[in-house]
Amino acid sequence: MGVSLDGKLVVAISSRALFDFEEENQVFEQGDDRAYMNLQLGRLETPAKPGVAFSLVQKLLAFNTSEAQRVEVVILSRNDPVSGMRVFRSAQHYGLPIQRGSFTRGQSPWRYLRPLNANLFLSTHLSDVRSALDAGVPAAQVYPHSAHASEANPHEVRIAFDGDAVLFSDEAERVFQAQGLDAFQQHEQTNAAHPLPAGPFKPLLAALQVLQQAGTPHMRIRTALVTARSAPAHERAIRTLMNWNIEVDEAMFLGGLEKGEFLREFEPDFFFDDQTGHIESAARHVPAGHVASGVRNSNTEV
Structure with missing residues (x-):
């Protein structure tokens, strides 16, 4: 074999x-x-x-x-x-x-x-x-010039993910782009019980959960959802993860606040986001990578 x-x-x-x-x-x-x-x-x-x-x-x-x-x-x-x-x-x-x-x-x-x-x-x-x-x-x-990971958590792999167009599809982001924040919030509140379609990084989050469950005494995984969503749009994100039977350890609903300083406190080994502005903010503090997917990247030059 x-x-x-x-x-x-x-x-x-x-x-x-x-x-x-x-x-x-x-x-x-x-x-x-x-x-x-x-x-x-x-x-x-x-x-x-x-x-x-x-x-x-x-x-x-x-x-x-x-x-x-x-x-x-x-x-x-x-x-x-x-x-x-x-x-x-x-x-x-x-x-x-x-x-x-x-x-x-x-x-x-x-x-x-x-x-x-x-x-x-x-x-x-x-x-x-x-x-x-x-x-x-x-x-x-x-981003090669990103800050390097903190050495404060030697026995924990810490990974942070944006939500829309990363863990989730860009369905809701398209509403926001076309109709604005109020329409986005109303759309997500109306559809709170309907799981979002999967985004490109759902399979990785699922694989990380399997790895975590397999376990090893000297290393574990800690995950965080770090999103510009805020209440009431938070509920659909949480219910989607529940529907997938996937857990995250932390969830930050920042309502448009810059993500960089929050990520600095979480101290991830890597952060994934679809928006270059968020990556540039994050890269000043933590390792960061741009997920070139979704409506935000549809017109970005290669």
Whole structure:
């Protein structure tokens, strides 16, 4: 029987999301990939510094034990295979048991998400993220200059999600965009008992709940819904989660307040939102990624 990733939480991640390759990327962006390869090869023995999503990956991998391997992290990178050696060397340096990767030398690697059956894809390339979302894979564009995760919760993976167009569909957001806040509030109050359709990140939240229930003595997951909704529109969001039989540990209904400072207090290892303004606010305090889905992103240039 061949090796299978069935039953595992599979996280696919680009090298720049996992490690800080911003200095090297400046050379890559100049269009001289040979110079970039030589630079990475010259730094082969120098571990790259942790990147924005490093804490998330490190903590998720801590769910693996000698008895059960529940999480698989795979590198999907536009790097070339030579530069990929440094990625694997850096992972080994930090004790990250990452064994698999695809390095495509400038081409989009998102198509390899299908055979991986990935639960999450993190990349700094917006076009790759859009392609992944179109293929039904939860995906977010990592902001490389986001603040890094706090070290205050070493035994807890903390993940925060926006609601509409992330955990939920953009159905309600479309009402808000077309008719304004009052119509949105009335629509959600009228439909409070009707669950919202699933958004792109519902499968990830469900997979995280399964991982949490499987459990490990030294690591747990804590989730938060952080949304611009306020009462009375809060009820439909809560009832939708109940209908899905999915729990979150915290819910913040902020009524349009900036999310950044609330996220600073929650201290997530990662935050997902569909609005770039919220991501920019959050990125000053916590690791953050843009979910390029829903009506808010329908006219955003790639």
